[in-house]
Every structure is written in structure tokens, then in C-alpha cells.
Amino acid sequence: xxxxxxxxxxxxxxxxxxxxxxxxxxxxxxxxxxxxxxxxxxxxxxxxxxxxxxxxxxxxxxxxxxxxxxxxxxxxxxxxxxxxxxxxxxxxxxxxxxxxxxxxxxxxxxxxxxxxxxxxxxxxxxxxxxxxxxxxxxxxxxxxxxxxxxxxxxxxxxxxxxxxxxxxxxxxxxxxxxxxxxxxxxxxxxxxxxxxxxxxxxxxxxxxxxxxxxxxxxxxxxxxxxxxxxxxxxxxxxxxxxxxxxxxxxxxxxxxxxxxxxxxxxxxxxxxxxxxxxxxxxxxxxxxxxxxxxxxxxxxxxxxxxxxxxxxxxxxxxxxxxxxxxxxxxxxxxxxxxxxxxxxxxxxxxxxxxxxxxxxxxxxxxxxxxxxxxxx
Amino acid sequence: xxxxxxxxxxxxxxxxxxxxxxxxxxxxxxxxxxxxxxxxxxxxxxxxxxxxxxxxxxxxxxxxxxxxxxxxxxxxxxxxxxxxxxxxxxxxxxxxxxxxxxxxxxxxxxxxxxxxxxxxxxxxxxxxxxxxxxxxxxxxxxxxxxxxxxxxxxxxxxxxxxxxxxxxxxxxxxxxxxxxxxxxxxxxxxxxxxxxxxxxxxxxxxxxxxxxxxxxxxxxxxxxxxxxxxxxxxxxxxxxxxxxxxxxxxxxxxxxxxxxxxxxxxxxxxxxxxxxxxxxxxxxxxxxxxxxxxxxxxxxxxxxxxxxxxxxxxxxxxxxxxxxxxxxxxxxxxxxxxxxxxxxxxxxxxxxxxxxxxxxxxxxxxxxxxxxxxxxxxxxx
Numbered sequence: 001x002x003x004x005x006x007x008x009x010x011x012x013x014x015x016x017x018x019x020x021x022x023x024x025x026x027x028x029x030x031x032x033x034x035x036x037x038x039x040x041x042x043x044x045x046x047x048x049x050x051x052x053x054x055x056x057x058x059x060x061x062x063x064x065x066x067x068x069x070x071x072x073x074x075x076x077x078x079x080x081x082x083x084x085x086x087x088x089x090x091x092x093x094x095x096x097x098x099x100x101x102x103x104x105x106x107x108x109x110x111x112x113x114x115x116x117x118x119x120x121x122x123x124x125x126x127x128x129x130x131x132x133x134x135x136x137x138x139x140x141x142x143x144x145x146x147x148x149x150x151x152x153x154x155x156x157x158x159x160x161x162x163x164x165x166x167x168x169x170x171x172x173x174x175x176x177x178x179x180x181x182x183x184x185x186x187x188x189x190x191x192x193x194x195x196x197x198x199x200x201x202x203x204x205x206x207x208x209x210x211x212x213x214x215x216x217x218x219x220x221x222x223x224x225x226x227x228x229x230x231x232x233x234x235x236x237x238x239x240x241x242x243x244x245x246x247x248x249x250x251x252x253x254x255x256x257x258x259x260x261x262x263x264x265x266x267x268x269x270x271x272x273x274x275x276x277x278x279x280x281x282x283x284x285x286x287x288x289x290x291x292x293x294x295x296x297x298x299x300x301x302x303x304x305x306x307x308x309x310x311x312x313x314x315x316x317x318x319x320x321x322x323x324x325x326x327x328x329x330x331x332x333x334x335x336x337x338x339x340x341x342x343x344x345x346x347x348x349x350x351x352x353x354x355x356x357x358x359x360x361x362x363x364x365x366x367x368x369x370x371x372x373x374x375x376x
Numbered sequence: 377x378x379x380x381x382x383x384x385x386x387x388x389x390x391x392x393x394x395x396x397x398x399x400x401x402x403x404x405x406x407x408x409x410x411x412x413x414x415x416x417x418x419x420x421x422x423x424x425x426x427x428x429x430x431x432x433x434x435x436x437x438x439x440x441x442x443x444x445x446x447x448x449x450x451x452x453x454x455x456x457x458x459x460x461x462x463x464x465x466x467x468x469x470x471x472x473x474x475x476x477x478x479x480x481x482x483x484x485x486x487x488x489x490x491x492x493x494x495x496x497x498x499x500x501x502x503x504x505x506x507x508x509x510x511x512x513x514x515x516x517x518x519x520x521x522x523x524x525x526x527x528x529x530x531x532x533x534x535x536x537x538x539x540x541x542x543x544x545x546x547x548x549x550x551x552x553x554x555x556x557x558x559x560x561x562x563x564x565x566x567x568x569x570x571x572x573x574x575x576x577x578x579x580x581x582x583x584x585x586x587x588x589x590x591x592x593x594x595x596x597x598x599x600x601x602x603x604x605x606x607x608x609x610x611x612x613x614x615x616x617x618x619x620x621x622x623x624x625x626x627x628x629x630x631x632x633x634x635x636x637x638x639x640x641x642x643x644x645x646x647x648x649x650x651x652x653x654x655x656x657x658x659x660x661x662x663x664x665x666x667x668x669x670x671x672x673x674x675x676x677x678x679x680x681x682x683x684x685x686x687x688x689x690x691x692x693x694x695x696x697x698x699x700x701x702x703x704x705x706x707x708x709x710x711x712x713x714x715x716x717x718x719x720x721x722x723x724x725x726x727x728x729x730x731x732x733x734x735x736x737x738x739x740x741x742x743x744x745x746x747x748x749x750x751x752x753x754x755x756x757x
Contacts, residue, residue, distance in 0.1 A: 070498075074497065074498045074500075074501040074502075075498075170380060170382050174404075174738070240495050240497070252389060327497055327498045328498060329495075329496070329567055330565060330567050330568050331494060331567075331571075331739075332571070333570075333571060333737055333739045333740070334737070335404070335737065336570055
């Protein structure tokens with residue numbers, strides 16, 4: 001059986017669609033339609049559509065997962081009534097937002113007001129074009145895919161600040177300022193923690209990083225980096241305890257105070273897209289991606305699409321951890337957040353880079369033993 | 377960044393009611409604050425002058441919507457003094473129990489709102505869930521969850537339904553197990569301590585100068601509790617301790633309110649035991665006739681107005697969940713009170729906002745104001 005990959009699926013769909021189209025066309029047109037270029041062109045479009053649908057669907061599922069988990073943490077049940085176990089509740093909410101009228105404040109800057117959320121959404125979606133989901137399920141071998149993903153990921157404060165400033169609202173402005181300060185402060189430890197992974201894996205390619213975890217997952221030797229990465233990721237995702245840019249107690253809704261309807265939905269979706277990206281990155285960098293440890297029976301990972309399944313399980317588990325944190329911690333204050341970021345996280349991240357370098361140098365991991373092929 | 381004024385309110389998640397905190401900020405620092413009230417003024421004192429004594433009770437429930445019983449009790453004590461009526465002992469115990477159940481409900485409401493302001497999501501629902509059990513109890517014997525209209529001049533409207541004391545004990549057992557969990561979620565959290573320790577400090581002398589009372593005053597180490605200092609109802613026959621802390625900050629106020637919850641549970645347990653052992657009338661047998669039938673028969677309005685009754689003045693003060701509330705009722709012999717005047721503790725507590733807010737961060741406003749426990753209904757009346 002040929003292994004299913006994202007491209008083979010996209011090509012099959014494109015070929016099938018064009019075959020249907022070609023069967024009703026005259027012979028001359030049929031040759032053009034069925035030519036390799038046409039199929040490739042449509043396959044790329046199908047590929048993008050599949051990615052878009054999959055990432056959106058997962059985002060909505062993620063919101064459902066959070067609502068259910070939060071509900072249980074809070075001694076209630078979460079969404080219950082729309083669809084089985086409330087699975088369709090978020091679609092209903094999205095539909096409601098879609099029907100709502102969006103009206104910018106009179107004094108708002110029209111261009112920035114619409115540009116901010118749109119660009120925020122688009123960049124958050126773009127990251128999914130880069131992330132590999134399973135072996136063969138990625139957009140191609142990008143040697144710097146990790147770097148590219150994090151670069152796009154770090155665009156966000158710019159767009160948040162644009163939309164906050166153009167809203168012409170004091171709360172939005174304060175939220176935007178906080179958001180910019182926070183994201184820039186936590187970008188540094190985030191990237192340093194990633195550097196530790198890169199040092200150990202010897203590559204910026206996410207697929208290679210997952211492949212390098214075939215002997216042991218990186219969370220063991222890089223536990224410190226994992227902690228720094230998760231904490232910095234919480235700050236980047238603006239979730240409790242680091243959700244002060246939209247601290248509803250003092251800033252109403254922070255930078256999205258003035259947004260309603262679909263533009264608000266864009267922010268909401270993009271937030272969860274980023275949360276999904278964060279969870280996926282944790283899985284890819286520290287938890288072995290779509291692989292299972294060698295002691296797990298082979299039957300659990302040999303059936304078709306097993307990689308994707310395990311990848312999803314891990315991603316949702318990591319996000320469940322984020323939800324748990326959200327359910328049990330209060331929000332920190334801006335100055336405390338920044339102090340922790342600059343004074344604690346960055347030294348810890350640097351330390352984890354040194355640890356990774358040490359592991360690569362001696363080619364041994366304390367508990368897991370020595371591996372000859374380790375590192376670049 | 378240059379300084380600017382922002383309006384936190386009247387529609388703002390921090391306010392928990394309709395009021396406006398104007399804040400002058402410099403970046404994230406608070407330079408000045410200016411509390412603005414009056415958005416919820418309903419003229420309760422003036423309306424009271426046009427109502428029969430028992431009809432005013434309806435308004436009292438709406439004075440503070442989370443502590444209706446305390447305000448009913450406050451008014452009833454003043455009205456009874458003005459009308460020379462003495463309630464039976466059982467009614468006093470019933471009122472004490474109502475007061476303390478109300479204090480538990482109010483403090484749980486405060487807990488829920490306060491942790492929500494800090495961004496703690498789950499304890500908000502824990503607090504509301506447990507408050508609901510207390511509201512169920514209140515509904516059990518008054519029929520209402522918020523606006524009870526249970527107390528009457530000369531007693532209470534009705535006695536307890538059968539089996540109430542056992543149901544109440546069950547709820548109290550559940551509650552006293554929960555307080556430990558609340559503390560674990562708050563005091564056990566390093567972030568909570570970071571957000572609350574040393575914040576919103578209001579020392580005892582400043583508190584006294586501004587007329588601040590209640591948990592805010594006790595959190596500054598001043599032992600003042602009207603239930604001990606000027607006992608009313610059955611408090612002089614019950615055992616309890618005054619909750620005290622000495623930090624004068626947000627954490628101290630948290631500690632005081634948590635201790636008060638425990639003490640209230642203790643008081644209600646004693647009252648329930650007493651009520652089980654001492655059946656009896658719950659309303660005085662000698663009442664002014666028009667108190668029993670507040671509405672004048674049509675065509676006979678003049679008849680009621682002409683009745684004269686011994687004049688009197690009533691003054692009462694009650695330890696409300698938010699602080700010391702006072703009432704002044706003047707009876708000039710008619711069937712309406714001539715003048716009714718209240719003193720709201722929260723009014724004084726938020727008037728001192730400049731004392732405990734200036735110099736902190738904007739992000740500190742929700743926890744500090746949350747620790748004040750604002751109830752706008754009684755501020756504006």
C-alpha cells in the first residue's frame with residue numbers, strides 16, 4: 001500500500017477533479033486540463049484548502065476541548081446541547097458572530113482597524129503551512145522551517161498594536177502596549193529555549209528535529225528548556241496567567257475592546273490558532289512529534305495515519321495542560337511579568353542552551369546513555 | 377507617556393455595580409483617583425417616608441442586593457425602637473441566623489468576584505456554587521433568594537419549615553470543608569501572594585479618619601465588631617471570635633473575610649441548636665394594629681391617618697458584611713415614618729479610595745477594589 005502523504009492526497013483529489021472536468025470537455029481542452037502543470041497547480045490549491053480546513057477544524061475542536069476541560073475544572077459541564085456533547089456549539093457561536101454587524105468607532109483609523117485583525121489571522125494561519133503533522137504530511141523539506149514558523153509567529157504583537165492603536169480607545173491602547181512589551185520580552189527566552197533544541201538536534205528543520213528524537217525525546221535532557229518554552233509560550237499566547245493584555249478586570253477586553261462581530265471572531269480564532277501552534281511546537285520540539293517511544297508495542301503505531309493520530313493526542317494533551325494552568329492560576333502583573341521574563345527566564349534559557357551544548361559535546365545523556373549519532 | 381484620565385465605570389468589569397472610578401494614570405501607575413457615585417440612586421430614604429413601617433422592608437432588601445437581610449435587620453431594629461415594640465427571643469435568634477447566613481452568602485459572593493478580578497477562573501464558580509447552597513437555605517424559609525421581606529416589626533414573618541435545621545447543618549458541614557480549598561487556591565498560590573501582599577494598604581488611623589469600618593478596619597488590626605462591642609439581637613448569647621489581621625493590605629482583608637466565614641458557620645450552628653430546643657412564638661403578640669394590616673381599607677384612609685401612636689426615635693447599628701451600617705427612624709405618631717436615614721459602610725469605604733489606591737499599578741485596581749467589597753446598592757440607596 002502506498003503511504004498516504006499530504007501531497008499524494010492533494011494530487012489524487014486534483015487529478016480526480018480534473019478527470020471529471022476533462023470527461024465533459026472536447027478532446028483539445030481535455031489535454032490541457034489533464035496536463036501535469038494543471039494537475040500540479042490545482043493540487044497546490046487543494047493542498048492549501050485541506051490545510052485551511054484542517055487547521056480551522058482543529059482550532060474549533062480545540063476551543064471545544066478547552067470549554068469542556070474548563071467546565072470540568074470548574075465543577076460544571078461546559079457546552080452540552082448543540083451537537084453531541086456540545087461539539088457544534090462553537091460553530092453556532094461562529095455563525096452568530098458572522099451574522100453580527102461590525103462597526104468601527106467613529107474616531108477609529110479605518111485602515112488599521114480592519115488590517116490588524118485580518119493580518120493577525122492570516123499570519124497565524126500561515127504557520128500551518130510549515131508545520132509537519134506526520135512523516136510525509138508537511139509542505140516540503142524546508143531546511144529552516146522552525147525558524148520560519150517562529151518568525152511568522154512573532155509578527156503578532158505588531159498587528160495587535162496596530163489594531164489597538166487604531167481603535168482609538170484608552171483601554172485598547174494600554175492593552176496593545178502591554179501586549180507588545182510582553183511578547184517582545186518573552187520572544188527572547190522562547191527563542192533561546194528553541195536554540196537548545198536546535199543545538200541538540202543539529203537542525204532547524206522540524207522534520208529532522210523529530211527524527212533526531214528517535215532514541216529519546218528531548219524533554220528529558222532539555223527539561224529546563226521545556227519549562228522555559230512552555231512558560232514563554234503561555235505569554236506569547238496571552239493565556240492566563242499571562243493574559244494581562246486583555247485582563248478583563250481592569251482593561252475591559254484589552255486590545256480587542258472595540259471589536260465585535262467577525263473581526264472579533266478573527267482575533268478569537270487567531271488566538272486559538274496560535275495556541276494550537278504553541279501546543280504543536282511543544283510536541284514537535286520536546287515530545288517526539290508523531291513518533292512513539294520504542295518500548296510501545298509496534299501495533300500501536302503501524303496502522304495507517306497512526307502518526308497523525310498520536311500527534312493529535314499529544315497536541316491536545318499539551319493544550320489540556322495549558323487549560324489546567326488557566327483554570328488554577330491568577331493573572332500576574334505587567335511589571336512582575338516583565339521582571340520574571342528578563343531576570344529569570346533568560347538566564348534559565350541560556351543555562352539550558354549550555355546544557356544542550358554539554359550533552360552534544362560528551363554525546364551522552366545522564367540517564368538515557370550514550371548515543372554515537374547524536375548531534376550534527 | 378503623558379498622564380491621562382480613564383473612566384473605570386460606570387460600565388466596567390472592575391466596578392461590580394454602577395459606579396465610576398476616575399483614574400489619572402501615568403503609564404501603568406496610578407497618580408490620582410476620584411470615585412464617582414450616584415448612578416444607582418433610587419431615593420430609598422425618601423420613598424420610605426411615604427410607606428408603612430412594614431412596607432419599608434421591601435426597600436431594605438434592595439438597598440444591598442447581596443446582603444438584604446443585614447439591611448432588613450438594621451431597619452427593623454431602629455423601627456422597633458421608634459415604635460416601642462419588643463420582639464420575642466425566638467425572633468431574635470431567627471434574625472441572627474438570617475444575618476449570619478447572609479454574611480456567608482455575601483462573603484462567598486465577594487470571594488467569587490474578588491478571585492475573578494485576579495483572573496482566577498475556577499474559584500469564581502466554586503464560590504458561586506457554594507453561595508447557591510446558602511441561597512437555597514434562605515429560599516427554604518423565606519421563599520426568596522435575594523429579596524426576602526422576612527423580618528417584620530415585632531418579629532419575623534414566619535417560623536422555620538420542618539426539617540430546616542438539619543438541612544442547614546448539612547450545608548454548613550459542606551461549607552466548612554470548602555473553606556480549606558479556597559485557601560489552597562489563593563493563599564497557596566505564589567502568584568496570588570505576589571498580587572495581593574502589601575497592596576492597597578490602609579492603616580488603622582487612616583481607616584478611622586475616613587470612617588472605614590468592617591473587614592477593612594479589622595484587617596488593619598483594630599478590634600471593632602458591633603456584634604461584640606454593641607451586641608444586638610442574640611449576639612451577646614453566642615460564642616464567636618472577632619476576625620483580625622494586621623497586614624492592612626489585600627491579603628489581610630482576604631484573611632479577615634475567610635475567618636469571618638468560619639465564625640459565621642460557628643454562629644449559625646449555635647443558633648440552630650438553640651432553635652431546635654426553644655420552640656415559641658416568632659412574632660410579638662402586642663403590635664400596633666395597623667402594623668398587621670398595612671393597607672388602609674378603601675374609603676377609610678382618613679381613619680388610619682388620624683390614629684395617634686406614642687412618638688419615638690429609633691437608632692440602630694448593625695455589623696453588615698461590608699461594615700457598620702446605621703439607621704435612624706423618626707416616628708411622629710403617624711403610620712409612616714417621618715424620616716428614615718441610613719449610613720452605608722461602603723460609602724465611607726470607597727470614599728477613602730485615594731488613600732489606598734494612589735501609588736499602585738493600574739493592574740492593582742481590581743484586586744484592591746475587590747478587597748473593599750463594593751455594593752453600590754447601599755452606597756447610592
